[in-house]
Amino acid sequence: xxxxxxxxxxxxxxDKGRFGLRxxxxxxxxxxxxxxxxxxxxxxxxxxxxxxMEITMTGPVLEFLTATYIxxxxxxxxxxxxxxxxxxxxxxxxxxxxxxxxGKHIDGLRGYLSVKGGFLTDKVLGSRSFYKPITQWxxxxxxxxxxxxxxxxYEPKISHIITEDIDKVSLLxxxxxxxxEMLTKVLREFIFDTSFTIAKENNRMAYQLQESVAKHQHAMxxxxxxxxxxxxTPGGKLIILMRDGQTTGGYPRxxxxxxxxxxxxxxxxxxxxxxxxxx
Amino acid sequence: xxxxxIHIKPFGEHxxxxxxxxxxxxxxxxxxxxxxxxxxxxxxxxxxxxxxxAYNSLALVNLKQNIDHKKLAKELQIEYxxxxxxxxxxxxxxxxxxxxxxxxxIDMEEVSKxxxxxxxxxxTLHTSCTYTxxxxxxxxxxxxxxxxxxxxxxxxxxxxxLHVPKGTVWLASKQTGIYPQDSPGGWNLIGNxxxxxxxxxxxxxxxxxxxxxxxFYSITKAQYDLHKIQAEVGxxxxxxxxxxx
Numbered sequence: 001x002x003x004x005x006x007x008x009x010x011x012x013x014x015d016k017g018r019f020g021l022r023x024x025x026x027x028x029x030x031x032x033x034x035x036x037x038x039x040x041x042x043x044x045x046x047x048x049x050x051x052x053m054e055i056t057m058t059g060p061v062l063e064f065l066t067a068t069y070i071x072x073x074x075x076x077x078x079x080x081x082x083x084x085x086x087x088x089x090x091x092x093x094x095x096x097x098x099x100x101x102x103g104k105h106i107d108g109l110r111g112y113l114s115v116k117g118g119f120l121t122d123k124v125l126g127s128r129s130f131y132k133p134i135t136q137w138x139x140x141x142x143x144x145x146x147x148x149x150x151x152x153x154y155e156p157k158i159s160h161i162i163t164e165d166i167d168k169v170s171l172l173x174x175x176x177x178x179x180x181e182m183l184t185k186v187l188r189e190f191i192f193d194t195s196f197t198i199a200k201e202n203n204r205m206a207y208q209l210q211e212s213v214a215k216h217q218h219a220m221x222x223x224x225x226x227x228x229x230x231x232x233t234p235g236g237k238l239i240i241l242m243r244d245g246q247t248t249g250g251y252p253r254x255x256x257x258x259x260x261x262x263x264x265x266x267x268x269x270x271x272x273x274x275x276x277x278x279x
Numbered sequence: 280x281x282x283x284x285i286h287i288k289p290f291g292e293h294x295x296x297x298x299x300x301x302x303x304x305x306x307x308x309x310x311x312x313x314x315x316x317x318x319x320x321x322x323x324x325x326x327x328x329x330x331x332x333a334y335n336s337l338a339l340v341n342l343k344q345n346i347d348h349k350k351l352a353k354e355l356q357i358e359y360x361x362x363x364x365x366x367x368x369x370x371x372x373x374x375x376x377x378x379x380x381x382x383x384x385i386d387m388e389e390v391s392k393x394x395x396x397x398x399x400x401x402x403t404l405h406t407s408c409t410y411t412x413x414x415x416x417x418x419x420x421x422x423x424x425x426x427x428x429x430x431x432x433x434x435x436x437x438x439x440x441l442h443v444p445k446g447t448v449w450l451a452s453k454q455t456g457i458y459p460q461d462s463p464g465g466w467n468l469i470g471n472x473x474x475x476x477x478x479x480x481x482x483x484x485x486x487x488x489x490x491x492x493x494x495f496y497s498i499t500k501a502q503y504d505l506h507k508i509q510a511e512v513g514x515x516x517x518x519x520x521x522x523x524x
Contacts (some may be wrong), residue, residue, distance in 0.1 A: 019342055022331050024477070024485035025419045025459075124479055133460050134419060134479055178288045178296045221301060222414050222423055224331035224338030226294055248333050248416025248423075256291030 001065040002115075004144045008060035008102070010203075011140040013119050015051040018127035018134070022247040028227055029129035030243050032110050032204060032266035034259070036074030040114035043071035043091055043158055050118025051128040053146075055111040057269070059102020060140065062113075066150040067095045069116040075108025075166065075267060089163055091156040108166040108267040116151040131244055170272070172261035173279050177230060179252035182218045190214075191254075191276060196238065198272045204244040207265060209274075212236040218252050225249040228257035240265065280313070280364050281306055287355055289348040290338065297355060299335040303425050305411055309367060311337050312490045314359060316366035321358060332489045333414030333423070372409065372492040374518035375457075375472050377448050378503035379405075383471035386436070390450060390467050393433050402497050404431050405469070410455065410493045420459035420477030420485045424493055427453050439465035446471045448495070470495075473506035474517055492522060 004011075014037065017030025031037030037052045059077045072079050072088045079086050080101045086092055088111070094100070102111075121128050124135050132138035140146070183191070191213060199208040215236040224247065225231070231239045231251035240257065241249070242265075257265065258279065268274060286298045297314070299307050315330045315337055323330070323339070331338040339351075379387070379402050387398055394401065410424035417423075427450070435451045443449075443464035448457050451466035458464060459476040472495075477485050487493070498506070509516050 020325060020329060021419075021484075022329050022340065023415065023489065024487075025415045025417065025421050026484075027419075125484060175291050176289060178290055178298070221303065221334035221336070222416065223298075223333050223336040224290075224294075224296065224340075224416075226291060226338075226340065228291060246417050247331060248414055253290075256294075259292055 001145050001147050003063045003065055004140050004142050004146065005061040005063050005099070007140050007142050008055060009058035010056040011060045012054050012130040012138065013051050013121050013140070013146065014054045014129045015118075015127055016049050017129055017243065018125055018131070021125060022224070025247050026125065026134060027131060027205075027244045027247060029127065029131040029134075029204075031112065032243050033074050033112070033263045035263040036110070036267075037112045037114075039089075039161070039163075040071050040073040040112040041118070043073070043089070043156070043161065044069055044114050044116045044154075045157065046114060046116065046118050050114070051121065053113040053119060053140075055102065055113060057105055057109055059111065061102075062100040064094045064098045064100070065096060065145070066148065067093070068148060068151045069093055069154050069156065070100070071114050073112045073114075073163075075111040076106035077111045078103035078106060079111075087160065090160040091158065109269045110266055115148045116154055117149045120147040120149065166267050169264055170268070170274050171277050172264060172274055173258040174230065174255035174261065174276050175258065175279050177253035177255045178223070179218065179220065179232075180254055182216065182232075182252055183254055187214055192278065195273045195275050198268055198270055198274065200270050202270060204242055206242055206245055207240045207268075209238040209240070211238075213238060216252070220250060220252060222248050222250045223253075225253060226256065228259070228262045229253045230255040230257065242266070281310060282360070283307060283310060285356075285359055287352040292345045293342075294338055294340045295346060295348060295351055295355070297337045297339070301335055303334060303413065307335060308332075308411065308413060308490060311335070312370075313364055313367040314362050316368055317358065317362035320366055331416075333416065368488070368490075370488070370490045370492065370522045372494060372520040372522050373487060374494050374496055374520070375474055376498040376502065376506055376516075377406070377470040377472050377495045378498050378500055379470040380500050380503070382500070383447065384469045386467035387469050390431075390433050390469060394430060396430060401431065401469070404428050405450070405455070406495045406497055408494070412487055412489050412491045412493060415485070415487065415489055418459055418462060420487070422456050422476070422487060422493065424454060424456045427455050431455075433467055436465050436467060439463050443468060444471070446473060446475070448472055471503070473503050473510060475510055486517065
């Protein structure tokens, strides 16, 4: 068990997501950067479906009430244990009373904290991923206690891994979306030649982009959308649906991000530049 | 059974989209549900494939692996003519209570002005139709209902309001429905349904499926309060009628 002393900017419990319920409108949810969250589990030899803590930009202050081993992947948010800086992408032992804190935002946007055996908050409809109102909470609040099993002895097989610069890639691979035909050749070229800026409106549901593409009046009937679907609004803006994105929508779906591109975008925020490349 | 020209489009690494002609038609929706039922029988297991039907499309999302679009599209084109009407799951008509009291129907006056109908006429019209669930999305349990009578077609509100309470019944353009949870909303609010459409505590959290029918009936505030309590303690008060369609 650990206790949330301070909640941070937006901290939640996430696993791979909630499946089989899109037909009744339930978003998939799950860790925004699935690559980083899987790595956090892999470092502790957890199941890849185990739940981790997703930490956004400003980290929480956590007090461990039980001993375990931890790993932190994804964004570097300057983690510290009892006030002393610790490395990301390393396995650390923690004991009762230890305080895990975070400091300066160095790179990326979302960090992932795993504990040996995973966090054991309630499963709702097959998943521990926070998504309100499927789960009672959207995010962690101070005072909450997050359960996990005590582990006092564990020999990590991997103590540290070296990862690539998380901010290096800003080119997102896309596939054609169902409504790609509505884009003229000129418009397609414009989209692939433009460096887009992430708007303030970016969260677990969707990322909006600042630059306008072209207004349109393409009417369509509501149809399925997926995490990574790029919609073109009638006003000409691009909206990229993310893990908590709605399961159906009425805006043309012009492109679909690759799985890897969703993970890359999950580490970007307001003001960052991105561009697209057709697969 | 009618056959339609279907178009199959790739939709990223894990999904494929089957499109029927761009029309809102009961018969066409039934064909989509027949085909999805057929695919389930043919071996598109729930553990591997999610299926999302809506209006004129069916999305197939693979949960296990990337898909080979060309191979899959070919297979789907071969399977489509093989579907049989009996492959479609049974649809139900759900009779849902709605309290049209002023307390919940904050836009009723506005709708009355716009349509030129009295409040009583609006309630009679709204409860006289059987609506089809053409899709569920936007929010968990949010139904897209078709079949609103011409006399009830209204505009959307100029500016959305931030807090629409759970259960609110809305009306806008050619559509009507229920907000399954507290939400912002830009449609006309004309009542409230005390029965939760989506309940995570239930094994089947949403009793409605795409293809089902919905009919509303008017209840008093006292009946509303009673239903609210019944729903909280888990008593089933919904009227369910099997349909052959």
